[in-house]
Amino acid sequence: ETGVTQSPTHLIKTRGQQVTLRCSSQSGHNTVSWYQQALGQGPQFIFQYYREEENGRGNFPPRFSGLQFPNYSSELNVNALELDDSALYLCASSFQTLPDEQYFGPGTRLTVT
Amino acid sequence: QKEVEQNSGPLSVPEGAIASLNCTYSDRGSQSFFWYRQYSGKSPELIMSIYSNGDKEDGRFTAQLNKASQYVSLLIRDSQPSDSATYLCASRSGGYNKLIFGAGTRLAVHP
Numbered sequence: 001e002t003g004v005t006q007s008p009t010h011l012i013k014t015r016g017q018q019v020t021l022r023c024s025s026q027s028g029h030n031t032v033s034w035y036q037q038a039l040g041q042g043p044q045f046i047f048q049y050y051r052e053e054e055n056g057r058g059n060f061p062p063r064f065s066g067l068q069f070p071n072y073s074s075e076l077n078v079n080a081l082e083l084d085d086s087a088l089y090l091c092a093s094s095f096q097t098l099p100d101e102q103y104f105g106p107g108t109r110l111t112v113t
Numbered sequence: 114q115k116e117v118e119q120n121s122g123p124l125s126v127p128e129g130a131i132a133s134l135n136c137t138y139s140d141r142g143s144q145s146f147f148w149y150r151q152y153s154g155k156s157p158e159l160i161m162s163i164y165s166n167g168d169k170e171d172g173r174f175t176a177q178l179n180k181a182s183q184y185v186s187l188l189i190r191d192s193q194p195s196d197s198a199t200y201l202c203a204s205r206s207g208g209y210n211k212l213i214f215g216a217g218t219r220l221a222v223h224p
Contacts, residue, residue, distance in 0.1 A: 002158075031210060042117075042201050042214030043157065056211050090156055092212075100145055100210050104156040 002026055004093050004105035012111045013081050021076045021108045023091030031055070032074040033102060034066060035090040043090055049074050050096055078110075086112045116140055119202050119215035128224050132189040136202030136215055139183065143213075145205035146178055148187045151217065152198045161187060192222040 003026035013019050025032050031050045035043035045058035049068035063079040072093070078085060088109050092102035116139045126132045134148075145164050149157035163169045163176040163185070175188040185204075189196055199217040206213050 033210065033212070035212075035214075040216070042203075042216045043212070045211045045213070048210060058211070088156075094210055096210065100205055101147070101159055101162050102210065102212060103159060104149075107156045 002093075002103040002105065004091060004103055006089075006091050006105040006108050008108060009106070010109045010111075012113065015081055015083060015112055017081050018077065018079045019081060019110060021078075021089050021091075021110070023074045023076070023093075023105055025072045025074070025091075025093030026103055029093035029095050029103075030072050031094045031096045032068055032072065033092045033094070034074070034076045035092065035104075036060075037088040037090055037107075039087075046076070081112045083112050086110060116206070116213045117202055117204055117215040119200075119218045121216060122219040123221050124218055125221045125223060126192050128192060128194060128222055130192050130222075132192045132196065132220055132222070134187040134189075134200050134202075134218050134220065136185045136187075137183055138185065138202075138204045138213075140204065140206050140213070141180075141183065143204040143206050146176070146185045147203040147205075147212065148174075148176060148185075149201040149203060149214075150196075150198045151201055157201055189220075192220075194222050194224060196220060197222050 033048040034046040037043040047057040148161040161176040203212040
């Protein structure tokens with residue numbers, strides 16, 4: 001157990017809808033990163049939050065957005081869901097300075113129909 | 114072009130043998146490298162990190178890094194059926210803590 005929690009565990013949405021996923025970071029960690037993992041692939045970086053600001057973004061469209069709160073927890077919001085958004089969404093927490101090891105939560109399985 | 118490459122496998126080894134998992138990366142600026150283990154339906158679990166050239170040992174696991182060859186490997190000694198999982202290699206790239214993952218190598222340890 002890493003101490004990183006995510007909710008919900010599973011989610012089924014319809015194309016065009018909006019979804020919010022939540023993550024609580026491990027105690028002492030101030031950085032949260034979000035990843036998308038499609039079936040059979042490695043996780044792909046969506047974005048990272050540090051001190052409540054976006055601190056880097058991967059190759060994802062603007063309909064993927066996020067927030068970080070003063071307690072370092074975070075949300076991932078996806079608007080206008082597409083079928084290809086079906087994936088495991090992973091949150092990882094870390095401390096910004098070395099060692100820069102990232103610890104993953106259990107993930108949220110999103111299915112878009 | 115993928116930035117971290119792994120053989121997808123499956124790599125099949127008998128119980129008690131040494132499993133050797135390999136990974137190459139394209140970004141010479143990468144500074145940190147990680148191995149994660151992912152069981153089916155679960156999230157990745159960090160098992161090793163390595164930052165300097167050479168070997169790093171932790172129990173049955175040894176990570177090897179060769180920055181000149183842009184090559185990272187993971188050796189698992191005395192493989193057990195419980196080691197059967199997908200092993201993900203990742204590098205830290207850029208000025209922030211972004212991880213680039215390979216697609217993973219599936220390891221199967223048979224009794």
